[in-house]
Amino acid sequence: MKKLKFDPLNIVVCGIGGQGNVLASEVLGSAMTSRGYHVAIGETYGASQRGGSVMSHVRVSETQELSVLIPSGEAQLIIGFEPLETLRIARKYANPDSTIVYDPRPVYPSGVLQGSRNYPGLDEITAAIHALSAAAYAVPAAQIAMDAGDARAANIALLGAFTQLPGAPLSREDLEAILSQRFRGPVLELNQKAFARGCESVEKGGDA
Amino acid sequence: MEWTMTANTPGQVCLMQGNEALVRGAVEAGIHFAASYPGSPSSQVLGMLGKIAGERNFYAEWSTNEVCALQACIGASFAGGRALCIVKQNGLLCTADALHCAAQHGVKGGLVVVTSDDPSAHSSTNEFDSRWQAVSAGIPLLEPTTMQETKDMIPYAFQLSEELGQLVLVRVTTRVCHGRGNVVLGPLPEQPRPLQPVREWDRMVCVCYMHAPALEKLEAARQEFETSGYNHYSGPEQAKQLIVASGAGRLYAQEAVRRLDVEEETGLLSLGTLWPVPETAVLERLRCAEKVLVLEEVDPFLEQNLEALAGKHQLSITFLDRSGAGIPQTGELDPDNVTAAVSALTGAALPEKTVPEMELDLPEREMTFCAGCPHRATFFLLKKALRQEKNPGIVVGDIGCYFMAGQAAGQYGFQVCNCMGSGINVAEGLGQLTNYGLNQKVVTVCGDSTFFHTILPGLVNAAYHQANMLLIVLDNSATAMTGFQPHPGTGLTAMGRSVKPMDIPKILDAVGCSVETADPFDVVESEKVLRRLLQKTGMNVLIMRQLCATLKAKEQKRPVRVWVDQDKCLGDGCGCDKFCSRVWGCPGNTWDFKANKAFIDPVTCVGCGVCAKLCPSGAIQVEGGAEK
Structure with a gap:
């Protein structure tokens, strides 16, 4: 069992219902369990398919039995599928040592489209995400997935980017092995393509 | 897995x-x-x-x-x-x-x-x-x-x-x-x-x-x-400050005690067997305690039982209730409110916050019907039809995805909702009073799964007593809210067997209701049927039948591409008040803030094409349409 840089290691995966949030956290958690760690995951997805905010907390420890929720300010890594949701989570769970990887493509809440609420400017959101963390990488995961053939692979593209972060507990090779165990045929091909492009987007430096 | x-x-x-x-x-x-x-x-x-x-x-x-x-x-x-x-x-x-x-x-x-x-x-x-x-x-x-x-x-x-x-x-x-x-x-x-x-x-x-x-x-x-392995105690032998925790509260408490470094002086009694309370085992810990914090979710169930036990044995203990411990009266426990509660119990200082304060106001994300959901069309048509009545109508809600119709997602579509299966009965009560001076149309809704769950007895009651009302059955062939479990209308069982599906129109007919069926995506025809049924007395039923959008997306590839011709969209100058994104409110209908024109998000849109039928400028285009 590799020694963890942080114990417990706390990761938040956040986004909007239907973006593949739960799958991403489950893939991470299973990989850490099979490596012998204690894993706890808490999924908050009341409105999973109905456009609400969704988050998963993934917690890993060498020794401790953990609760399924992360205390505020104690997430070391944040994976965000949407900028507003990333900021919402960063504001509660990030600390000055946190690393964030997120898709900067906005999805407007219905209140914003109806004109009753305001969606902050993307530059304001980006600045705030950076201010709340040690490093933040913007990865156009939905676009990468659409280019690879299906927007639904955005979660896999973001997982690819995640493996390239300093402090990521799993390597590119670890996750590639898991993908080929879980998927078959054209879905596997799509996911491999999206995953590779996700990895490259941060190798190239991203938007740190 | x-x-x-x-x-x-x-x-x-x-x-x-x-x-x-x-x-x-x-x-x-x-x-x-x-x-x-x-x-x-x-x-x-x-x-x-x-x-x-x-x-x-x-x-x-x-x-x-x-x-x-x-x-x-x-x-x-x-x-x-x-x-x-x-x-x-x-x-x-x-x-x-x-x-x-x-x-x-x-x-x-x-x-x-x-x-x-x-x-x-x-x-x-x-x-x-x-x-x-x-x-x-x-x-x-x-x-x-x-x-x-x-x-x-x-x-x-x-x-x-x-x-x-x-x-x-x-x-x-x-x-x-x-x-x-x-x-x-x-x-x-x-x-x-x-x-x-x-x-x-x-x-x-x-x-x-x-x-x-x-x-x-x-x-x-x-x-x-009394001796169950599902109850544990950790901490000093004679703890004056004691936490009693069950369920999720136990692990939050364990971490909070560690975080605040009060393990030496704080006892943690975790209970897995809650009723009957293992009185002897609990009393052993209560006897040395001066202050007790009970961590449990929803009601003060253990707290009240422990207080009674302490009273019966004349123990002088201060119980920190939720408000005394700084935990909101409603809602779940979490690591933060439990840490604050343990701090209130022990006097230990809370860790300093490292997150900088920020002015930015973040909009909440309201739940809404999925892109392409047939309920959106039904509630839009219902609101429209009722607005054309002389007196405002009464809509009674029920439990299912369509509960969201009470919010913006369904044009704030109902005024009253009790529990699952209640809609038909509440509407029957109102419907009877239309003969006693209540001059309003009474409408209620239910899904196909709810229809079988608890609507049936109410249906018999309302039909037998000839209430003046309209029941709209939102038949999307699914128990959609909870994840598409089979019900008697689907012809499937939990073990994957195919059986003869129950026919909702036949059941309604047998009970003696007047029944019509419409397709909510056929907005023109559905509106006509709806308005005609609103004028009829007696117990009427309209079945709005269209497959759940999520189920449809699972079963077939996107059948059509729907997009906005921004040359035709008049944007703010149209007078439609941004109908597609603001009023219709489908998550697929979003706004291009740069061009100040309507836009359809290709990631979200499932291609039902209903917005194209409703756009007053005819700016929304539908391409394709052939099944895969």
Whole structure:
């Protein structure tokens, strides 16, 4: 069992219902369990398919039995599928040592489209995400997935980017092995393509 | 993951969701029978049981409602079978009569009821505390904390149920059901044990003289709980400050005590057997305590019992209730409010906040109907039709995805909603008063799964008494809110068998209602039918039939591409008041803030094309349309 840089290691995966949030956290958690760690995951997805905010907390420890929720300010890594949701989570769970990887493509809440609420400017959101963390990488995961053939692979593209972060507990090779165990045929091909492009987007430096 | 449900590899460590741990526990217990009606957060349990029932040689059923489920389990128990009934907080209350009667007549084969509570109502319309039902019925109650305990408690509950001849209630909450953690697999039985034929003089009958034996069973359970391994204590031998925790509260407390560095002086008593309270074991800790913090979710169930116990034994203890501990009166526990509560108990300073304050105001994300949801069209048409009436109409809601119609998603479409299956009855009451001076149209809605669940008796009542009302059956061929479980209208069972589907129009016809059917996506025709039915007296039914959008997306590729011709869209200058994104409100209809024109998000749009029919400028284009 590799020694963890942080114990417990706390990761938040956040986004909007239907973006593949739960799958991403489950893939991470299973990989850490099979490596012998204690894993706890808490999924908050009341409105999973109905456009609400969704988050998963993934917690890993060498020794401790953990609760399924992360205390505020104690997430070391944040994976965000949407900028507003990333900021919402960063504001509660990030600390000055946190690393964030997120898709900067906005999805407007219905209140914003109806004109009753305001969606902050993307530059304001980006600045705030950076201010709340040690490093933040913007990865156009939905676009990468659409280019690879299906927007639904955005979660896999973001997982690819995640493996390239300093402090990521799993390597590119670890996750590639898991993908080929879980998927078959054209879905596997799509996911491999999206995953590779996700990895490259941060190798190239991203938007740190 | 599904293989972990049936893997015969004792000792293997798996990552399991709480709902999966319940399934695994049932398989390890060698159940004969399982029945449920879907209800979040435990909706997935029976779906998984149904898939493995054939392989493990037991029967699993999505029952028409929770009463059917529990009473079918009582039948199975009478033949010596081990039966598991899974319900959510509201479903448990539906079964109250059956539960209380079962508690008096007792059981033969083990009967375990798992009830899932939803503190903070993440996937419910309300938060209830199921634990009072155990007190009211007089049956033993368990509550797990970790996924391992969740798995282990199911075989234990069956063993206890058979030892006592009594049903056992296991309460879980959302953080268990929708959490994941490590579970060490136990051994699987080769086969469920043989059933016991019912003999001529066997009895399970609810009569008053069974009350005393039921109380004796409860006392036997209390004695067993005094030394149960599901209750633990950690901390100093004589703790003056004591935390008593159950469920999710236990792990939050364990971490908070560590975080605040008060392990040396703080006792933590964790209880997994909640009713009857193991009084001797609890008293041992209460006797040295001066201040007690009880961490539990929804109601102060343990707190009140512990206060009563302390009072009975004349102990002078200060109990910190939720408000005294700084925890909001409603909603779930979390690491932050528990840390603050432990700080209030111990006086230890809270860790400093490292997050900078920020002015930025972040808009909330309201729940809405999915892109392409047929309910959006139905409620849009209903609002439109009712606005054209002389007097405002009354719309009575019900429980399902369409509960969201009460919000912006459904044009704030209903004014009153009680519990599941209530709509028809509330509307019947209002409908009768239209003969006594209430000059308004009365409309109610229900989904196809709810129709079978609890609408049927109300339908008979309303039709028999000739209420003036319109029932709209939102038939999307799915129990969509909870994850597409089969119901009697679908022609499928939990175990994957094809059966003859029940025909809703035929049932309505047999009851004597006047029935019409329309397609909500055919907006012009549907509106005509709707307006015609609103003018009719008596009990009328309109079936709005269109497949659930999520189900459709699963079954076929996107059939069409829908896009905005921004040359035709007049944007702000149109006068339509941004109809597509602002009024219609489908998540696929968004706004291009740069061009100040409408835009359709290709990631979200499922191609139903209804917005194209409604756009006053004809700017929304539909391409293709051939099935894959």
